[in-house]
Amino acid sequence: MTAAFILVCSVGFLLMFFVSYCRSLLATSSSVALTQEVRDVTGITSAVAPDDFSRVIQLLQLCPDRPEERGRIRTVSAYYRFLGLIRSTTAAAAPSLKSWADRERAQCGYFAAVVLGQRIAFSRDLLAQQMLP
Amino acid sequence: MPGTMQYVVWLIGALLEAAVVVCAIKRSAFRRYFFLNLYMASEVVASAIRFEILQHYGFTSPNYAYFYFYSDALLTILLFLVLSSLYSEVFRELNAERYIQMGSVVLFAGTALFSFAVVEQSSAKLLSHFVYEISQNLYFVGLVLTYILWAAILKLRETRTRLIQLVLSLGVYFSLYAANYALRNLYPSAEALFTVLNPLIGCFLPFAWAYAFWKLPEEARLAPAGLAVSHR
Numbered sequence: 446m447t448a449a450f451i452l453v454c455s456v457g458f459l460l461m462f463f464v465s466y467c468r469s470l471l472a473t474s475s476s477v478a479l480t481q482e483v484r485d486v487t488g489i490t491s492a493v494a495p496d497d498f499s500r501v502i503q504l505l506q507l508c509p510d511r512p513e514e515r516g517r518i519r520t521v522s523a524y525y526r527f528l529g530l531i532r533s534t535t536a537a538a539a540p541s542l543k544s545w546a547d548r549e550r551a552q553c554g555y556f557a558a559v560v561l562g563q564r565i566a567f568s569r570d571l572l573a574q575q576m577l578p
Numbered sequence: 579m580p581g582t583m584q585y586v587v588w589l590i591g592a593l594l595e596a597a598v599v600v601c602a603i604k605r606s607a608f609r610r611y612f613f614l615n616l617y618m619a620s621e622v623v624a625s626a627i628r629f630e631i632l633q634h635y636g637f638t639s640p641n642y643a644y645f646y647f648y649s650d651a652l653l654t655i656l657l658f659l660v661l662s663s664l665y666s667e668v669f670r671e672l673n674a675e676r677y678i679q680m681g682s683v684v685l686f687a688g689t690a691l692f693s694f695a696v697v698e699q700s701s702a703k704l705l706s707h708f709v710y711e712i713s714q715n716l717y718f719v720g721l722v723l724t725y726i727l728w729a730a731i732l733k734l735r736e737t738r739t740r741l742i743q744l745v746l747s748l749g750v751y752f753s754l755y756a757a758n759y760a761l762r763n764l765y766p767s768a769e770a771l772f773t774v775l776n777p778l779i780g781c782f783l784p785f786a787w788a789y790a791f792w793k794l795p796e797e798a799r800l801a802p803a804g805l806a807v808s809h810r
Contacts, residue, residue: 462749469805
């Protein structure tokens with residue numbers, strides 16, 4: 446009985462902490478403005494759409510990998526999939542949940558676009574270093 | 579005996595734990611988060627001793643089982659000290675540290691007594707079951723305390739990004755462990771699966787903390803109200 450109670454509560458707390466933790470990761474990128482170059486590459490003209498994340502991640506995979514970013518990207522990707530699951534299941538019954546999930550998914554897309562900008566800058570630095578005599 | 583994959587996960591976990599201490603020293607945060615670093619350093623030492631015992635006595639030996647669960651219980655107590663120090667950090671300006679320390683001791687003693695009482699009524703193998711039961715209960719109490727700390731952070735509008743991420747990742751870690759131990763208690767026949775999950779869960783906390791120390795400067799700030807789970 447105690448174990449079942451602990452299990453149910455733990456899963457509830459886990460979801461709450463996981464969402465808050467992922468939002469804290471996303472918040473660190475929300476203050477960074479997207480460069481024109483990133484906008485041109487991704488085709489993001491004004492606001493990031495909820496479905497942009499997967500496309501931006503594909504673009505990210507074309508750039509040289511930075512090991513220190515891997516964990517963050519994986520965590521946000523897991524959060525994006527979790528939001529997709531919410532959107533396609535419980536959100537049908539609650540429209541406000543659907544719009545919340547879409548806003549969060551757009552935030553994930555913005556985060557990926559910021560990381561893409563950092564990777565482009567990193568690749569450019571790498572190239573510049575190789576060009577030096 | 580654990581397979582190659584389990585050894586790899588174990589090694590990654592130990593390296594990440596060492597990385598937390600290194601990152602904290604590099605970012606001049608070792609003293610500020612002393613108990614957190616002490617906990618991570620103790621985890622590395624415990625991993626090394628566990629490995630040594632495993633090599634000498636084997637995975638199914640009582641020596642390994644006893645050392646594993648007792649060191650786990652001791653590390654959980656240390657993790658409580660980490661939580662207590664995070665409380666002190668959040669409530670520093672209110673000068674409430676003494677009350678927090680007293681509260682932590684009372685809660686810890688209460689959990690230990692409760693676990694002992696539960697085991698005493700139901701088990702013949704008192705000591706080993708006590709350690710098992712206390713781990714589940716301590717992780718759950720730790721989880722509830724982390725939730726209260728998170729509520730305090732929201733209420734007090736704490737803005738330090740690093741501190742917020744340290745607390746949130748601790749919350750994720752406690753939830754995963756509490757759920758894992760509860761599942762073990764509910765389904766003892768599937769214990770092998772939950773044993774494999776343990777080191778995987780264990781990798782999350784040092785990874786998140788190393789990231790918080792390495793990537794987030796102490797001056798970084800964010801609005802915690804935007805992080806609370808709300809879909810309005």
